[in-house]
């Protein structure tokens with residue numbers, strides 16, 4: 001076992017963090033308040049190469065291995081205060097780009113991947129529906145093949161990036177009686193008649209990441225919009241969710257490191273009863289717990305990245321990592337808020353926002369309960 005980072009890995013992480021500090025953390029308080037997505041920051045990430053991480057060089061990316069990817073995302077979380085922006089990037093990279101890389105036709109790859117990498121296109125993954133969330137394959141959206149086209153009808157909810165997206169990866173059933181085997185995925189451009197996007201949905205956290213409903217009403221798309229094989233939607237969804245679960249919280253390890261650093265600083269500087277609050281054991285213990293969570297989260301994440309890079313099975317580890325990182329993020333951001341006292345509750349201190357952002361991680365990409373179900377299955381329960 002070797003837990004040391006190479007010189008190049010250290011250098012790479014420092015470069016990513018510096019980039020994120022310099023270009024991605026402007027006025028996050030204001031944009032969070034207004035629910036504003038930053039297209040400018042998105043473009044800057046593209047120029048830097050973030051969106052291209054999972055994409056082969058031939059299509060404008062860098063095809064980074066899993067370990068490099070988790071290091072990049074961790075470093076991004078350390079430098080970038082805009083968790084919503086990072087969440088939007090993740091939503092595109094793992095749930096849209098990766099399935100196109102893995103299952104797309106050569107034409108679909110050449111058409112979409114270069115523009116997703118260079119930031120000129122934004123993609124949204126539309127699976128959840130009003131009546132099907134955790135039970136994703138109970139979806140009601142239908143696709144009917146007719147005269148060289150598919151006709152889609154139905155509606156999607158909670159689609160991250162939808163208000164600004166140019167491309168949608170939509171799941172629909174071709175034949176409900178066939179269950180999983182009836183589901184297919186479609187790449188649909190925003191301007192296709194019959195597809196419309198609802199008003200932005202306001203949410204508790206990740207407010208700089210836009211979200212909306214997506215409606216399909218007699219939405220006709222040519223057959224070459226089908227992604228992968230007819231009826232392979234469920235398998236593709238499982239494949240991409242396993243990757244999304246693995247990477248989507250890598251950045252929160254960086255965020256937790258940032259929260260820990262500033263909590264330590266604050267606990268040293270803030271005095272009450274004539275001494276630094278860090279000298280009170282209850283405050284120090286909170287910070288100790290933050291440190292412990294950071295280290296365990298990082299170990300799980302790096303091990304997962306290593307397993308993936310080595311081509312080993314990572315199904316159990318991806319669920320454990322998603323489960324643990326989300327719970328650590330929630331608890332550590334709450335602990336940071338307690339350390340900052342009343343100031344932590346005020347927006348300008350940028351502590352309360354992490355709490356609101358963290359709660360979402362218990363829900364998206366499979367709720368905590370669903371991750372536990374997966375782990376239990378792996379344990380033979």
Ligand SMILES: Cc1cc2nc3c(=O)[nH]c(=O)nc-3n(C[C@H](O)[C@H](O)[C@H](O)COP(=O)(O)OP(=O)(O)OC[C@H]3O[C@@H](n4cnc5c(N)ncnc54)[C@H](O)[C@@H]3O)c2cc1C
Nearest residue numbers: 125126127128133134135158159160360363364365367369
């Ligand atoms: C910030 C955010 C971004 C999102 N982005 C997207 C997106 O881009 N695209 C997309 O398609 N969806 C997206 N979602 C939707 C997300 O995938 C769903 O919210 C999630 O799958 C849960 O579905 P639900 O909200 O319908 O809850 P439900 O499935 O109705 O669950 C309600 C409660 O019941 C529990 N529960 C349900 N089934 C079980 C079970 N079998 N065992 C134990 N407990 C269970 C759940 O854990 C939860 O506590 C996003 C959600 C959030 C919060």
